[in-house]
Amino acid sequence: MADVLERVFQKYKQCVLENPQNIGKVESACRMMSYLISGKSHNSLILSELLYSSSNLMVLLNDAILQKATKIVPKVSMSQERLMYYVTLTEYIEVFVELAARRLWGEIGSWVMITAIQILKAALRFLLLFYYKSGIQPSPPVPPVNRETFDAALLHEFPKNGEPDLPDDDSGDDDENQDNLLQLKTFTLKRSGRVMRRLSDAPPLHMRDWKLPAKVKETDKNPESTVPSILNTQRMCAESIHIMKPITHLLSMYIFGQASWKPWLVACGMDISSLSAMGNPEELNTQERGELRRRTLMMLYYLFRSPFYNRISEAKIILLLKILADNIPGMSLFLKPLMEYLPYWQKVYFYIWST
Incomplete structure (x- = not known):
C-alpha cells in the first residue's frame, strides 16, 4: 500500500512540476466552488469551509513541491520549517474545525476547540520567536509563493x-x-x-x-x-503582545462575558500597543514591513467585531452596502449576497478574531 501511495505521489509531483499554471487553475476552481455552494443548504457553510480549507492545503502542498524543485526559497532548519508549516496548517483549517466542533458538540465544544487552537498557535509562535529568532512572523508563516516564478x-x-x-546555489x-x-x-x-x-x-x-x-x-x-531582522527588546515585547492577544481576548471574554466591551477594548489596546512599539518599519526587511501593513489594515476588523458591530457599525455598514447596490449598476450581484452572508460570517470566531 505504501508503495502505491508513493508512486501516486510521484506522479502527482511530476504533474505539478510540468503544469504549474494548470494546477493553479484547479486551485482557483476549488476556491471558487467554496464560494458558490455557501448558503445553498443547511450544511453548505461547513461544506464550503471544508472545500476552501482543502484548496488552501492543496496550494501549500503544490508550493512546497515547486519550492523544493526550484531551490529559490531561503533555507531554514528543518525543525523551524516544520513548526512554520504546523502554524500554517492550523490557520488553514481553524474555521472548519470551529464549525465542525459546533455541529458535533455544540457551542461549548466549539469554544473548547477555539481555545485549544489559539493556545497551540501561540505556543508555536513563541517557540519560533524566542528559540529560532524568526523575527516578525507573517500570517500565515508560509505564505503562497509567486507562481509566475x-x-x-x-x-x-x-x-x-x-x-x-539546475546547478547548485554556490556554483556561480x-x-x-x-x-x-x-x-x-x-x-x-x-x-x-x-x-x-x-x-x-x-x-x-x-x-x-x-x-x-x-x-x-x-x-x-x-x-x-528574507532573513528575519534581529529584534531589540522593545520589538520582542511588541511581537509577544501580538501573539498573546488572542488568548488574552478569550480569557477576558470568559471573565466579563461576550457582550461586554472590555474584551473588545483589551484586544484593540493590545493591537495598538504592539504596532506602536514596533517603531520605525524602515529598519525591517520587506516581508516584515508588509506584515506590519497587514496588521494595520486588520484594525478595520474591529468595525465587525462584537459588541462594536452589533451596537454601532452594523446598521451603518448595511445601509452603505444597500446604497451602493441600488445606485451602481451590477454591484447588487455582489453586494446583496454579501449582506445576506454577513450575519453568518460575523458569528464565526475565526473569521474575525483569528489574529
Whole structure:
C-alpha cells in the first residue's frame, strides 16, 4: 500500500512540476466552488469551509513541491520549517474545525476547540520567536509563493524524476542557466532582430501581456532578502503582545462575558500597543514591513467585531452596502449576497478574531 501511495505521489509531483499554471487553475476552481455552494443548504457553510480549507492545503502542498524543485526559497532548519508549516496548517483549517466542533458538540465544544487552537498557535509562535529568532512572523508563516516564478517554461528542462537539472546555489552559473532557459521561451526574428515569445510558452489568456519572460528576481533567489531582522527588546515585547492577544481576548471574554466591551477594548489596546512599539518599519526587511501593513489594515476588523458591530457599525455598514447596490449598476450581484452572508460570517470566531 505504501508503495502505491508513493508512486501516486510521484506522479502527482511530476504533474505539478510540468503544469504549474494548470494546477493553479484547479486551485482557483476549488476556491471558487467554496464560494458558490455557501448558503445553498443547511450544511453548505461547513461544506464550503471544508472545500476552501482543502484548496488552501492543496496550494501549500503544490508550493512546497515547486519550492523544493526550484531551490529559490531561503533555507531554514528543518525543525523551524516544520513548526512554520504546523502554524500554517492550523490557520488553514481553524474555521472548519470551529464549525465542525459546533455541529458535533455544540457551542461549548466549539469554544473548547477555539481555545485549544489559539493556545497551540501561540505556543508555536513563541517557540519560533524566542528559540529560532524568526523575527516578525507573517500570517500565515508560509505564505503562497509567486507562481509566475514557476511557469511551465522555467520548468521545461526538468527530468522525469521531478528534480530540476539546475546547478547548485554556490556554483556561480545561475545567470548562465537562466539565459539558457529564456532562450527556450523566446526566438529572434532574422531580419529585424526582435526577440519574441514562443506561442507554446505563452501564459494563460488572462495573464498574457506584451512583455518578454523575465529572469527570476534576485530578491526571490537571495536568502538575505528574507532573513528575519534581529529584534531589540522593545520589538520582542511588541511581537509577544501580538501573539498573546488572542488568548488574552478569550480569557477576558470568559471573565466579563461576550457582550461586554472590555474584551473588545483589551484586544484593540493590545493591537495598538504592539504596532506602536514596533517603531520605525524602515529598519525591517520587506516581508516584515508588509506584515506590519497587514496588521494595520486588520484594525478595520474591529468595525465587525462584537459588541462594536452589533451596537454601532452594523446598521451603518448595511445601509452603505444597500446604497451602493441600488445606485451602481451590477454591484447588487455582489453586494446583496454579501449582506445576506454577513450575519453568518460575523458569528464565526475565526473569521474575525483569528489574529
